[in-house]
Amino acid sequence: MSIALSGGQAVRPRRKSLNIWVEGGSALLGIALLIWSLLPVYNIFLVALDPDEGEIEFDGNLWPPQPSLEGFRSVVTQQARYLEDFWHQFGNSIEIGLATAVLTVLVGSLASFAVSRLRLSRGPLLINAALVTYAIPASFLIVPYYRIMHAYGLADNLWAVIAAQVTFATPFAILILQLYARLIPVELDDAARVDGATALHMYARIYIPLMTPALAVVAIYALLLAWNDYLYQAVLLSTKHMTVSVTQGQLFEDVDAPYNAMMAAAVIYVLPPIALLLAFRRYVLASLFMSGDGRT
């Protein structure tokens, strides 16, 4: 990533004293930003590394006097209270996240392909209808969702949460895919049509391979949406189908909770998305810069 900046060389002598202020100011700002960003993260580690389970007290030591991996050990071996089912719940979270990602990519790419490449008349109407989904924030629909999932026979079922997440992820997915699809020349489709390719061929052989970066971004977006969700998982799921998100959210006020293990579990839970984003950072950055391009 090379960043071109202008004006750096055109500094005149009388600006030198000003420059010292600018450099000093940005150093201070940098330190402030570092503290601001890391303080809550540091707090998570401070509690997670505490050898005693019932402690969130801060005793004045900036570094735990006896850092211990006891919290992590009791998570991995599922010996702490509330965390007996940790790996099962973690599996549920992964199942919801992956299913949301796969279905969002599938449903979103099919719809976006039909609108952008098959020139479906009234296609733009569909895009607008999709965007209307965001007119009512997702959390405002939790009550009707609770009722209709019972009506659909999906009470206490992971698929209820997956359906909800796919619903809220797909409009954004369609928007991103529409923007990205413009970069693929239509002539490719026309050439394929000449060769007698059906729409399905064009989708599978041209659209999907060329759209891979955008599809990866959409998949990550959907996965993160599901991974960050609390409300839908808390309301639509109960005991057997709990997820990590729900357990961590519900038990944080219990004075008897094994705090160090809970925060160790939190550290374990936040790692997969970070690893994923690091692995795909080139795609993510590229698409961000593309969408920024489209908006200005």
Add this chain to the structure above:
Amino acid sequence: MSGTQEVLVGAPRFSVKGTGRPPEHRPLRTVETRWALAFVAPYAAVFIAFVVYPVAYALWLAARPSLFAELVSDPLYLPTVINTLFFVGVGVNVTMFGALLLSGFFLRPRWWIRLLLAPYLLPWLIATVQGCVSFHWMLIDQRGFLDGLLFALFGIDGPLWFNHRSLAVGANIVAFIWKWMPFWTVIFIAGRMTIPREIHDAAAVDGAIGVRRFAHVTFPLLANLYLICTLLTTLWALGDFTTAYLVSGGAPALSSDVLATLGFRYAFDTAKPGLGVAAMLSSLPVLIPIVIVLMRRLQIREVQL
């Protein structure tokens, strides 16, 4: 777009395999239209089953004037509306303006600033629930990390954050800013990078640098992006349940709730689903204009490209 297709399809070299007349347009279109309809069908099904039906159901649940009378007479409702206005108004504007300014900071050509971007993005990468719980524990009372830190460093007793309504609402706002400012900073960095270098050079020749360059060159160029992003964040903030529910938890005595959490409590804690939906949907007068402006802006962009 369709012009290109017309040219290609109608070009003479295409008709070699046919009988000399141009290939038939209509059958091709209808076959493709059928495919297109089949491809759109899954999303249409999702949309009807999980958007149209729940929204209609919500409107039906809340469509009783008596519910709104009950809402207004509830002493919790009006303070919650004020909290929501503060949460959205302050949270969104500080987030967006801060992100806009910081995007300029992060584009300064210094190696350490580029390194700083990684820890700065961490709040956005950390799952929402865990971030909010950490905020809650940091502020829980005098045993919390922040008050402990204040005492260790400066010897002062920090306040009991969740015993005062204004401090609790403020804590929610700070958690919201902490979580979302990094994301929008990245978006604005992307936006700023698309501004051609020549524009800034030309502005520098005319003496527009520093604050003047920001006010007269950078900001006008980013204004549309800024507006769209601000409206999107406003929608998200209005619907933000997790922050208020997990950071302050409504403390003290449900006085720091926002509409999303109050509606949730009505619906699930006191078993009044209609009232819960009515509380949430009472923000429609704010939501609908935002969505209309947002859709217009997005359409204008579609035409421009």
